[in-house]
Structures are given as structure tokens and as C-alpha cells.
Amino acid sequence: MQKTKKIIVFSNKLTKKNDSKTEYEVFNSWENFIKSELEPIGFWIAKDFNDNYLSIVNNIRRSNWWYKYCFSEDNLNNKLLDGSLDIDQAIDKCNLSEEKIAKLKFSLGGLAPSEKLLVYLYLREGLEIVPQFNPNAPKLYTYPIIEILSDNQNDLDWYQELIRKNLIAYKKLIDRVRLCNKCSSAHIYFIDVCPNCKNIDIKRSRFLHCFACGYVGKQEEFSKGYDLICPKCNAHLKHIGVDYDLPTAQYICNSCGYVFEEPETIYRCIACGEEGSPDKLNIQEFYSIEMTLYGREWLLLEQKKIIFSVLSESLKYVSLEYFQLLLDWFIKLYKRDSNFSFALALIKFQNIEEIIQFYGISQSIEIYRALAQRISEMLRNTDIVCRDDEYKLWIFLPATKKKCICNRINKLVNSIQPESGVKIKVYINIQYSSEIDSEINAEFLMNKLDKTDD
Numbered sequence: 001m002q003k004t005k006k007i008i009v010f011s012n013k014l015t016k017k018n019d020s021k022t023e024y025e026v027f028n029s030w031e032n033f034i035k036s037e038l039e040p041i042g043f044w045i046a047k048d049f050n051d052n053y054l055s056i057v058n059n060i061r062r063s064n065w066w067y068k069y070c071f072s073e074d075n076l077n078n079k080l081l082d083g084s085l086d087i088d089q090a091i092d093k094c095n096l097s098e099e100k101i102a103k104l105k106f107s108l109g110g111l112a113p114s115e116k117l118l119v120y121l122y123l124r125e126g127l128e129i130v131p132q133f134n135p136n137a138p139k140l141y142t143y144p145i146i147e148i149l150s151d152n153q154n155d156l157d158w159y160q161e162l163i164r165k166n167l168i169a170y171k172k173l174i175d176r177v178r179l180c181n182k183c184s185s186a187h188i189y190f191i192d193v194c195p196n197c198k199n200i201d202i203k204r205s206r207f208l209h210c211f212a213c214g215y216v217g218k219q220e221e222f223s224k225g226y227d228l229i230c231p232k233c234n235a236h237l238k239h240i241g242v243d244y245d246l247p248t249a250q251y252i253c254n255s256c257g258y259v260f261e262e263p264e265t266i267y268r269c270i271a272c273g274e275e276g277s278p279d280k281l282n283i284q285e286f287y288s289i290e291m292t293l294y295g296r297e298w299l300l301l302e303q304k305k306i307i308f309s310v311l312s313e314s315l316k317y318v319s320l321e322y323f324q325l326l327l328d329w330f331i332k333l334y335k336r337d338s339n340f341s342f343a344l345a346l347i348k349f350q351n352i353e354e355i356i357q358f359y360g361i362s363q364s365i366e367i368y369r370a371l372a373q374r375i376s377e378m379l380r381n382t383d384i385v386c387r388d389d390e391y392k393l394w395i396f397l398p399a400t401k402k403k404c405i406c407n408r409i410n411k412l413v414n415s416i417q418p419e420s421g422v423k424i425k426v427y428i429n430i431q432y433s434s435e436i437d438s439e440i441n442a443e444f445l446m447n448k449l450d451k452t453d454d
Helices: 030-036 047-061 087-102 113-123 144-149 159-164 293-300 303-313 320-336 352-359 361-378 405-415 442-449
Strands: 006-010 023-027 043-045 070-072 168-179 188-193 202-204 207-210 216-218 251-253 264-269 282-291 342-349 384-387 392-398 426-432
Touching: 006 030, 006 047, 006 087, 023 030, 030 047, 043 047, 047 070, 047 144, 070 087, 087 113, 113 144, 113 159, 113 168, 113 282, 113 293, 113 361, 159 168, 303 352, 303 361, 320 342, 320 384, 320 392, 320 442, 342 405, 342 442, 352 361, 361 405, 405 426, 426 442
Parallel strands: 006 023, 006 043, 043 070
Antiparallel strands: 168 282, 188 264, 202 251, 207 216, 342 392, 342 426, 384 392
């Protein structure tokens, strides 16, 4: 028998309804819902609960059910809601979401903000996260879902890393905002100042230029009743273009007396008081955001394979077939001439699942990325690496006789171990050419190295 699906309804008036299609539980507060210890497939807010909806939706997005659909009966135009539907439509949407969740190969508990955002977008196919204008926000725009999923409210730019990795992408330019180059606030205003002394006490005036003596001054200085008389040479100015003209300079500074054509414009930051030229302002563009096809594929892949794949960023691989062919050839060379010494090392990653479960996929990627970088720094240009589908790393080291490689690798692993929490476990084994039998081949040698770590 198919299990009945439940949705959590917040309402002051609605009563519990059971029929062949839906079953839901009604609560008049978030606290009462928490006490019920029910596991919801989604949430629905009745229109009689509109006055209290904001605290409900914020509680949902900050809870362990942050990824669940939350619909409202009325269109409340909130970016944290998933729109308005009637309750039966909401049930159908939530059931589809449960099917998508079942396809994920990892737990939704303990995820990093970046992983949460990817899951949120994955469950809402085709969703565009549109920045919301907020005059009280430092940069005038916010992404509400990014803000509420963040661990640190002082760091809301972590999603840029997902952009860089092409897991999410900008779609449509919404606005372009200029920011203070000191505190990155968009709360700035512009003022006109004197280009000479930077004082704001400037006035727009009309100036006259006397052709007789060359004097330039305010029109008020030349006005004598209905006549224009030069205050310097007393010449009567009757005809413009013959006795005088109007120069382009239209401003005067009441502080330093400087006459100029156009004032200088500077910005002043309301948040920190910084002043400067507008061309020094930083520019930030706000786009709508959507999940890429690559981001969806990345999320649906087995997470253990994702972790192992990050080793490719720092290590150059050859195929397993080529690796074995090369190893066979070197074994034959060594049989003919012992000067062709070599070593074969195996590094087997043993507890990737445990690392992912404890740290989440994003932090685990960074841990193994650091390990790959250290291994890469240890290797020589002549060393050859391959990996197989069983999370094993094979390293062929030609012209190698020193028997200290295991210790070096162990020290390398210990150097990047997390300070607390689950530690990386690896099984390391190495075989030197001086230790191999005369009738050995590549496949036999690799099987010999690949022993279970007791």
C-alpha cells in the first residue's frame, strides 16, 4: 500500500482534512509544529496566516528542512517562498520533489552553504534567483536565499566560487551599482566642489569680459542702473561681441575666488565618510542566477567519485592500459640491465565516504585538493601517475633506489590532516625493482601491491 504523503499547513482557521488524495497536518505556530516531531514533505501557508508568514518561511529556510518546498495560498511575493498554489497542487509538487531528493547520493544534513544552494536549485528546475532591491542593504541588492543559507552574514560572496566552477551561472543583468572603494557601500552621494580648493561653497554666476582692458568679472560688477560699465577701466559696454562678450566660465568659488567653467564632482560615502573621484568607485553588477547543466550533473554524480576526480586538477594522468604497458617495458629493461631501477607506489584512499559525511562535499574537496597538490610537488617530471575506478593512485618512479618514499608520503598526508574531526586514511605500499622476481609482469606486480590493509 502506498504511503500517504503529508504536508504541514500553517493556519488559524483551517481544520485537518483527510481524503484519498491528500493528508495534511495543521498548526497555528512554528513552535507547535516543532513539538509534533513530524517529518514534512513540504509546507503550505493559508491566507489567514499571511500576517505571520514571514517568520514561518524564515524558520523553514534556517531549519533542517531548508530545501523543502514552501507554498502560500495567496501570492505573497517573497523570494524565499516557492509561489502560490492551492493545497492539492502543493502536494503534487512536494511529491515530485521527494522523488528528486531520492536521486541524491548523499545526506542533506551538514552541508556547506554552496552545497545547499546547489540542492535548492536542483529541486526547483528552471528557477532563476533574482536579486531583490533593498534600500537598506549595504549594496542595495541582496539574494535572499543566498543570505539565509549563509553560515556567516559577513561573508555573502561564497556563491562566486560556484560561478567560477560553472556550477551556477549569471543569466540576466538586473542592475549595475557603484560602491565605495573603501567599505563597498552603495550608500553614496555626489557633490560639486571647487576644482582649486575642493570647497563646496561655489555659486553659478554670469561673467562679462571687457574688450577694452580684458577684465573678467561677475555681471553684477558691471551693472550701473541700466548700463554696463567696466569697474576697472570705466568703459561703457554697449554691444556684445564689439565691447564685451560672455566667457564660458560660469562658476566662482566664494572661498578662494577661483573662476571656472564646470565644478568638480566628488562622491561621499554615507557609511564611512570616504571621499574621492567617481572614477575610483568600484562597480558591481547584479544578475539573476541559474543552475547550469554541469552543476546538475555534478550534483547527481556519486560524491565519492567527485572527490577522487579533484586529484586530476594537480596530477597528470595516463590511462591504466598505457601505465601497465610502460611498466611491463621497464620490467623487461631492468631484467636486461639492473641500472634501469624503478619503484612502483600505491596510494589507496580508504575513508572518502566518512570524510564526506563529516565535512560535507565542499570541504572534503578542498582537503583532497590540498593532498593532490602536495603529491604533485613531491613528484618529479619523469614520474608517471594513473588511477583506477577503485580509488587507487598508482605512481611509477623510474631511476629510484631510495627506500624512503613511504615515509615521505605518510608525512605528506599528515601535513594536511584536519586539526580536529575525522582524519584521512590511506593505505600506502611500494615495491622496488631490486625486490621483484625475475618472472613478474606489470599486472602481477600491481596485484601484489594491492593488499588489504589489515
